Amino acid sequence: MSNDLTERTVDEATPPSANHFVAPLEETPLLAIDVVKVADKPSNLWIDAWRDARRRPIFWISGFFIVLVCVVALFPGLFTNVAPNNDCQLINSNGGPTAGHILGFTKQGCDVYSRIINGTSTSLAVGIIVIVLTTVLGIVFGAFAGFYGGAVDGFLSRIGDIFFSIPYILAAVVIMSVLVNYRSVWTISLAIGIFAWPATARVLRAEILRVKNSDFVMASEALGVSSLRILMRHVLPNSIAPVIAITTISLAGAIVAEATLSFLGVGLGSSIMSWGNDINQAQKDLRTNPQTLIYPSLALSLTVFAFILMGEVIRDALDPKARALR
Amino acid sequence: MGGYILRRLLQAIPVFFGTTFLIYFMVFAMPGDPIIAMFGDKTPNPALVAQLRAQYHLDQPFIVQYFIYIGGIFRGDFGISYSGVPVGDILLRTFPVTLKLAVIALFFETVFGILVGLISGLRKGKLFDASSLVISLILISLPIFVIAFVGQYVFGVQLGWARTTVGPGAPVGDLILPALVLASISFAQIVRLTRSSVIETSSLDFVRTAYSKGLSRNRIVPVHILRNSLIPVVTYLATDFGVLLVGATVTEGIFNVPGVGNTLYQAIIRSEGPTVVSFVTVMVLLYLVVNLIVDLLYGLLDPRIRYVK
Numbered sequence: 001m002s003n004d005l006t007e008r009t010v011d012e013a014t015p016p017s018a019n020h021f022v023a024p025l026e027e028t029p030l031l032a033i034d035v036v037k038v039a040d041k042p043s044n045l046w047i048d049a050w051r052d053a054r055r056r057p058i059f060w061i062s063g064f065f066i067v068l069v070c071v072v073a074l075f076p077g078l079f080t081n082v083a084p085n086n087d088c089q090l091i092n093s094n095g096g097p098t099a100g101h102i103l104g105f106t107k108q109g110c111d112v113y114s115r116i117i118n119g120t121s122t123s124l125a126v127g128i129i130v131i132v133l134t135t136v137l138g139i140v141f142g143a144f145a146g147f148y149g150g151a152v153d154g155f156l157s158r159i160g161d162i163f164f165s166i167p168y169i170l171a172a173v174v175i176m177s178v179l180v181n182y183r184s185v186w187t188i189s190l191a192i193g194i195f196a197w198p199a200t201a202r203v204l205r206a207e208i209l210r211v212k213n214s215d216f217v218m219a220s221e222a223l224g225v226s227s228l229r230i231l232m233r234h235v236l237p238n239s240i241a242p243v244i245a246i247t248t249i250s251l252a253g254a255i256v257a258e259a260t261l262s263f264l265g266v267g268l269g270s271s272i273m274s275w276g277n278d279i280n281q282a283q284k285d286l287r288t289n290p291q292t293l294i295y296p297s298l299a300l301s302l303t304v305f306a307f308i309l310m311g312e313v314i315r316d317a318l319d320p321k322a323r324a325l326r
Numbered sequence: 327m328g329g330y331i332l333r334r335l336l337q338a339i340p341v342f343f344g345t346t347f348l349i350y351f352m353v354f355a356m357p358g359d360p361i362i363a364m365f366g367d368k369t370p371n372p373a374l375v376a377q378l379r380a381q382y383h384l385d386q387p388f389i390v391q392y393f394i395y396i397g398g399i400f401r402g403d404f405g406i407s408y409s410g411v412p413v414g415d416i417l418l419r420t421f422p423v424t425l426k427l428a429v430i431a432l433f434f435e436t437v438f439g440i441l442v443g444l445i446s447g448l449r450k451g452k453l454f455d456a457s458s459l460v461i462s463l464i465l466i467s468l469p470i471f472v473i474a475f476v477g478q479y480v481f482g483v484q485l486g487w488a489r490t491t492v493g494p495g496a497p498v499g500d501l502i503l504p505a506l507v508l509a510s511i512s513f514a515q516i517v518r519l520t521r522s523s524v525i526e527t528s529s530l531d532f533v534r535t536a537y538s539k540g541l542s543r544n545r546i547v548p549v550h551i552l553r554n555s556l557i558p559v560v561t562y563l564a565t566d567f568g569v570l571l572v573g574a575t576v577t578e579g580i581f582n583v584p585g586v587g588n589t590l591y592q593a594i595i596r597s598e599g600p601t602v603v604s605f606v607t608v609m610v611l612l613y614l615v616v617n618l619i620v621d622l623l624y625g626l627l628d629p630r631i632r633y634v635k
Contacts, residue, residue: 162344167568256469297472305467
């Protein structure tokens with residue numbers, strides 16, 4: 001934003017000493033001379049954020065893990081060739097690790113490792129569908145409420161308050177208990193997403209309230225640009241950063257929500273492989289066979305941890321104020 | 327202040343009707359006939375079905391049913407559980423236990439959370455700060471049931487320091503482990519909030535003034551920095567109540583604490599739809615009331631809030 005100003009201050013061709021007396025360099029530290037490279041590519045928030053993020057080791061570590069999780073979710077066959085459901089033998093029930101089955105067996109005699117690998121796509125799919133849903137709903141409600149203000153804001157914000165007042169896991173518990181016969185990745189994502197969007201809307205609304213008083217918005221108004229066009233072309237692109245900053249963390253939240261619902265037994269049907277379902281199944285054998293509980297929990301926690309770390313890096317990178325806190 | 331209270335109360339009315347309507351709508355607009363479902367596989371007697379329909383006002387239009395239900399809530403009638411016991415009675419029996427658990431958890435998370443956050447904020451970038459940051463991130467990443475199982479396995483099964491399930495009457499000693507589990511996630515959030523708030527406050531002019539007046543650090547930290555850093559933490563505690571309610575459902579279920587959360591947990595496991603809905607409604611109403619009270623207190627604590635639309 002401020003780049004336009006700094007670029008024009010001094011031209012490289014005329015050094016300050018040409019017109020005025022300037023103290024010799026030994027007496028003035030170089031800081032005082034502000035020659036700006038006019039030819040340089042202008043930077044913006046996103047380039048700055050990328051520069052900031054790529055310098056942090058956490059970005060690369062969590063990024064690597066997230067890419068790994070995505071690959072596992074897309075191509076489980078690359079990591080295991082043991083069928084997660086079909087090769088189950090009750091003779092192996094709660095058995096320890098053997099050759100080819102490094103993490104042992106579940107109560108039903110299924111391979112724990114294979115079930116974890118094949119359950120990855122469920123968690124990831126729920127996470128992605130939920131953030132698409134919450135981001136779209138959040139942008140629609142937040143943008144119109146913040147930009148138009150007044151009665152529109154009052155109406156949309158009260159709707160948001162209503163959805164915000166029901167903790168989204170509790171709401172999803174109700175929806176999923178009603179939808180006993182329709183439990184799938186889609187319904188659980190809808191159940192979570194429909195009540196999770198007000199957080200996004202609130203963030204965007206606050207940012208739009210800040211941005212819409214900027215000079216460039218006033219300039220567009222003066223030029224006679226229609227209000228919808230100002231919102232879409234000028235205000236929204238300049239207020240979207242905080243929304244992007246929270247999406248990765250919301251994705252982690254959605255994965256936890258799915259696992260919690262499946263753990264409670266109102267999540268996905270038992271035919272769908274999910275870490276939450278496996279943890280639910282394993283909890284009864286905590287004393288005798290803790291590893292069937294520990295490995296899916298570990299997979300779940302590590303994935304969530306990677307997304308939360310990445311979310312932190314993205315938020316820090318997009319928010320100069322957060323950078324100061326580091 | 328009077329205007330602020332009035333405005334806040336008026337805002338709460340549409341939210342109250344909206345949330346209850348939404349829950350009611352979710353349940354009754356969904357596929358399936360609750361009366362037919364009561365008979366299971368058997369073919370119901372039409373006369374009995376009609377009688378039950380009238381008894382539960384299911385023959386009335388949807389909106390009338392909703393207002394009959396709201397009227398019940400105002401009279402303290404939250405419906406009847408699956409086993410025929412009024413939900414209100416179950417609440418009276420289980421609520422004190424949950425309250426005890428929540429108070430212990432709140433104590434742990436606020437006292438230790440603010441303490442750790444304050445030290446981290448004052449020693450930004452030092453070892454203590456870095457390690458508390460990592461630990462809080464790990465705690466945020468662990469789903470509450472994972473923390474509960476780890477706690478139960480390590481302290482209950484392996485070390486034998488605590489009982490894995492809570493005994494009858496829920497004595498305070500038994501509740502400490504579940505309360506610690508319940509407190510863990512919010513603890514991490516409070517550490518982070520306090521830390522960033524302390525860092526921000528420390529760089530403000532009035533703190534510099536206090537230092538230049540020659541006040542001792544022992545006075546500046548608690549009086550000038552800490553007190554002014556707590557506003558976001560107080561706000562967080564209101565939203566945190568929702569986390570606490572969900573957390574209580576899982577923790578009470580795992581540790582078998584005879585509280586409100588456990589009743590909901592058992593109802594979910596046994597797929598007792600109507601009981602689930604009644605308890606979720608009660609929890610949401612509780613959440614609304616707590617948020618309203620915190621908002622009012624917040625207006626009292628911070629005069630700036632009252633004037634902001």
